[in-house]
Amino acid sequence: MKQKKPPARAKEPGLRPAGRAVRIIVGGVVQGVGFRPFLYRLADRFGYTGWVKNIGSGVEIHLESEKRTDFGPFFQALEKDKPPLVRVESLDFRPAANRGHSGFKIRKSEEGDSFVFISPDIATCRACRSEIADPGERRHRYPFTNCTDCGPRYTIVRSLPYDRPKTTMAGFKMCRDCRREYEDPADRRYHAQPIACPACGPQVSLKEAGSGKQIAGGIETAAGFIRKGKILAVKGLGGFHLVCNPLSPGAVRRLRAIKKRQRKPLALMARDIATVQEFAYVSPAERRVLLSANRPIVLLRKKKDIPGIAPHLDEVGFMLPYTPLHHLLLERLDLIVATSSNPKDAPIAKDESEGIAGLCDYILTHDRPIQTRADDSVLKLAGDGPLFLRRARGYVPYPQRVPAHLRRPEHILALGGELKDTISVYKNGYAITSQFLGDLNEYQNFRYFEETIAHLERLFDVRPQVVVSDLHPHFRTTRYAEKLGLPHFQVQHHYAHVLAVLLEHQIPEDRKVLGVALDGYGYGQDGGAWGGEFLLSDYLSFTRIAHFKPVPLPGGDRAAREPWRMALAYLREAYGEKIPAVPSLEKVNRKTRDSVLKMISSGMSSPLTSSCGRLFDAVSYLAGLAPLEVEFEAEAPLRLEAVSRQDFKVPYSYEFLTGGEPWQLSFAATIREIVGDVSRKATPERIGGAFHRTLAEAIASVCERVRELHGVAAVALVGGVFLNKTLLTMASRILQRKGFEVLRPRQYSPNDESISPGQIAYALARLKARR
Numbered sequence: 001m002k003q004k005k006p007p008a009r010a011k012e013p014g015l016r017p018a019g020r021a022v023r024i025i026v027g028g029v030v031q032g033v034g035f036r037p038f039l040y041r042l043a044d045r046f047g048y049t050g051w052v053k054n055i056g057s058g059v060e061i062h063l064e065s066e067k068r069t070d071f072g073p074f075f076q077a078l079e080k081d082k083p084p085l086v087r088v089e090s091l092d093f094r095p096a097a098n099r100g101h102s103g104f105k106i107r108k109s110e111e112g113d114s115f116v117f118i119s120p121d122i123a124t125c126r127a128c129r130s131e132i133a134d135p136g137e138r139r140h141r142y143p144f145t146n147c148t149d150c151g152p153r154y155t156i157v158r159s160l161p162y163d164r165p166k167t168t169m170a171g172f173k174m175c176r177d178c179r180r181e182y183e184d185p186a187d188r189r190y191h192a193q194p195i196a197c198p199a200c201g202p203q204v205s206l207k208e209a210g211s212g213k214q215i216a217g218g219i220e221t222a223a224g225f226i227r228k229g230k231i232l233a234v235k236g237l238g239g240f241h242l243v244c245n246p247l248s249p250g251a252v253r254r255l256r257a258i259k260k261r262q263r264k265p266l267a268l269m270a271r272d273i274a275t276v277q278e279f280a281y282v283s284p285a286e287r288r289v290l291l292s293a294n295r296p297i298v299l300l301r302k303k304k305d306i307p308g309i310a311p312h313l314d315e316v317g318f319m320l321p322y323t324p325l326h327h328l329l330l331e332r333l334d335l336i337v338a339t340s341s342n343p344k345d346a347p348i349a350k351d352e353s354e355g356i357a358g359l360c361d362y363i364l365t366h367d368r369p370i371q372t373r374a375d376d377s378v379l380k381l382a383g384d385g386p387l388f389l390r391r392a393r394g395y396v397p398y399p400q401r402v403p404a405h406l407r408r409p410e411h412i413l414a415l416g417g418e419l420k421d422t423i424s425v426y427k428n429g430y431a432i433t434s435q436f437l438g439d440l441n442e443y444q445n446f447r448y449f450e451e452t453i454a455h456l457e458r459l460f461d462v463r464p465q466v467v468v469s470d471l472h473p474h475f476r477t478t479r480y481a482e483k484l485g486l487p488h489f490q491v492q493h494h495y496a497h498v499l500a501v502l503l504e505h506q507i508p509e510d511r512k513v514l515g516v517a518l519d520g521y522g523y524g525q526d527g528g529a530w531g532g533e534f535l536l537s538d539y540l541s542f543t544r545i546a547h548f549k550p551v552p553l554p555g556g557d558r559a560a561r562e563p564w565r566m567a568l569a570y571l572r573e574a575y576g577e578k579i580p581a582v583p584s585l586e587k588v589n590r591k592t593r594d595s596v597l598k599m600i601s602s603g604m605s606s607p608l609t610s611s612c613g614r615l616f617d618a619v620s621y622l623a624g625l626a627p628l629e630v631e632f633e634a635e636a637p638l639r640l641e642a643v644s645r646q647d648f649k650v651p652y653s654y655e656f657l658t659g660g661e662p663w664q665l666s667f668a669a670t671i672r673e674i675v676g677d678v679s680r681k682a683t684p685e686r687i688g689g690a691f692h693r694t695l696a697e698a699i700a701s702v703c704e705r706v707r708e709l710h711g712v713a714a715v716a717l718v719g720g721v722f723l724n725k726t727l728l729t730m731a732s733r734i735l736q737r738k739g740f741e742v743l744r745p746r747q748y749s750p751n752d753e754s755i756s757p758g759q760i761a762y763a764l765a766r767l768k769a770r771r
């Protein structure tokens with residue numbers, strides 16, 4: 001999250017009241033992150049008296065000094081030394097009277113009706129880890145050890161202000177020792193709301209899944225079961241993981257059968273960095289992210305492949321332990337599979353009652369309830385920053401500051417799209433985007449969506465006055481929005497992708513950006529299936545200035561699952577009736593092939609699409625890489641990227657058709673040259689490399705033309721296709737060399753998770769324009 005400088009009036013010394021007392025309201029992520037005890041120690045250091053308390057909108061401080069001062073050095077020290085999780089967004093100074101307080105006190109919290117932020121869940125800190133390891137400490141080997149610098153936050157809080165009775169720790173009565181630490185401002189655990197110890201806190205228990213019978217030995221016995229090849233469900237922060245030994249082919253096979261996923265990559269949790277490095281290459285930047293307090297899954301280039309974990313791909317996802325329970329479990333195991341425990345397409349399970357027993361042999365659980373589900377976040381490093389595949393645990397609910405020109409008094413709810421959905425809420429100058437919610441076509445995920453709306457509204461006291469949804473008339477989110485009876489804005493899918501980047505990068509309102517939005521599918525303004533779009537955009541509107549030349553989508557949705565259909569559609573486009581023989585198409589039975597070709601020629605059940613994702617499907621299939629039917633989204637493009645040479649300089653041909661408007665990019669010539677390469681038995685490395693290069697150069701040629709005609713030199717690379725690091729890197733380099741400013745999502749995923757923040761930006765701009 002970008003840090004906001006204190007407001008101007010706080011910076012000008014004349015406006016910070018000098019005297020013997022001052023009152024300050026601090027806004028930002030300041031509750032539940034050790035801010036008040038820090039202030040206590042700071043006041044002590046400066047010899048100031050007064051008090052601090054949590055209020056609805058943040059923290060209120062009253063400072064008194066014996067001498068007249070503007071308290072300047074105090075605030076410099078505050079900025080410099082504040083605890084790691086604190087994010088100060090605003091400081092509001094007011095003059096105050098000196099009442100002669102003796103000492104500095106931490107006062108009881110006040111409930112408020114305004115906006116207060118809450119920290120994401122934070123991985124176990126170093127101090128807590130050494131305590132767990134120390135036989136002389138009372139928290140020796142205690143799996144729920146935490147302090148003000150670490151531990152659960154977002155996943156346990158029920159409502160604000162963030163105090164213990166409003167978390168799922170409410171049911172645990174502090175013992176005398178914990179109470180003493182909790183009340184001692186000099187203690188590391190002063191007001192650590194989830195504070196716990198073996199005497200008073202949550203406990204783990206191990207059960208046999210089938211019978212529910214308790215088994216002695218807890219974590220250590222569980223580790224033994226995993227080593228023996230059993231499958232365990234392990235309760236973590238945002239839900240249960242399904243865990244097994246990745247080096248046991250039998251266990252991995254069984255886990256895949258249970259999850260009904262034959263090839264979708266499984267994430268691994270390693271004991272330490274050294275273990276990760278045995279199996280994958282780790283750059284210094286990747287190492288920093290792996291070890292960060294956010295602890296996401298980081299996709300790394302494989303060094304030593306473990307069969308069955310990420311088949312046909314060159315990357316594998318690793319994370320490090322992020323709770324004491326994980327640290328203890330991995331003490332005797334180097335590596336585990338840790339994948340979210342859900343039956344296919346359902347949200348991650350947070351309670352045992354959600355069918356956990358049917359998915360495993362044993363359950364390692366505990367009695368601290370999970371309030372909010374959250375999957376592990378997934379990212380990779382691209383260039384100089386993170387590229388999110390999934391933003392959830394450890395990052396949500398960090399707020400997004402909205403540029404001043406867009407701020408509005410209304411509260412707004414944005415519902416996103418349908419696949420890989422998130423929702424966002426807006427209030428008082430900040431947007432908050434939920435964790436990844438999944439595919440809302442699934443009934444259970446839709447309940448998760450409703451549960452998350454209710455939770456964010458309650459947590460941040462948002463009472464929406466406006467709702468925003470996608471343009472698609474049949475999305476469940478659109479129908480949900482219609483039923484709310486609120487003013488309702490609808491935003492085109494790819495435009496929302498572009499808007500999310502404008503918002504994140506705080507683009508001024510009078511500036512236009514060319515959005516290059518490449519993905520699988522979004523409902524177009526003309527009702528068509530868009531997905532290869534060049535949108536000249538500002539906050540209020542866009543022009544579809546160019547797009548990929550549409551091709552038929554034979555069989556509609558089935559074409560997205562069966563890449564050979566797209567191969568046929570592109571061959572038909574490139575060659576007309578006389579389609580050459582391509583080896584990979586021999587795998588499709590002749591009759592099926594002919595009937596699909598007939599579909600394409602007649603246009604029956606073959607809507608047109610400008611999708612870039614589908615072009616990737618076709619090329620991956622023609623190169624002999626894609627399966628007949630994909631198991632998960634982007635499987636075909638991922639396999640193509642996995643083999644592609646990144647340094648490949650010679651592109652295929654393509655056509656940039658500027659005769660009519662919008663302009664079109666045609667890849668028919670590309671397909672013909674790929675077919676030529678395939679018949680000459682060129683390697684997939686070469687075909688993939690040349691194809692990525694072609695796409696990068698085609699993108700750049702459109703951008704150059706737009707700059708010539710419209711003077712727009714900023715380009716936003718958005719949409720799920722830009723999770724392709726090879727394409728993202730190639731396109732960014734070419735564009736930067738040509739003098740473009742390249743914008744891409746950094747705090748959000750380029751995929752459909754960023755639709756809802758984009759929708760917020762649009763609603764704000766519309767509300768402002770309407771005035």
Ligand SMILES: [Zn+2]
Pocket residue numbers: 124125126127128129146147148149150151
């Ligand atoms: Zn700690």
Ligand SMILES: [Zn+2]
Pocket residue numbers: 174175176177178179196197198199200201
């Ligand atoms: Zn205790």
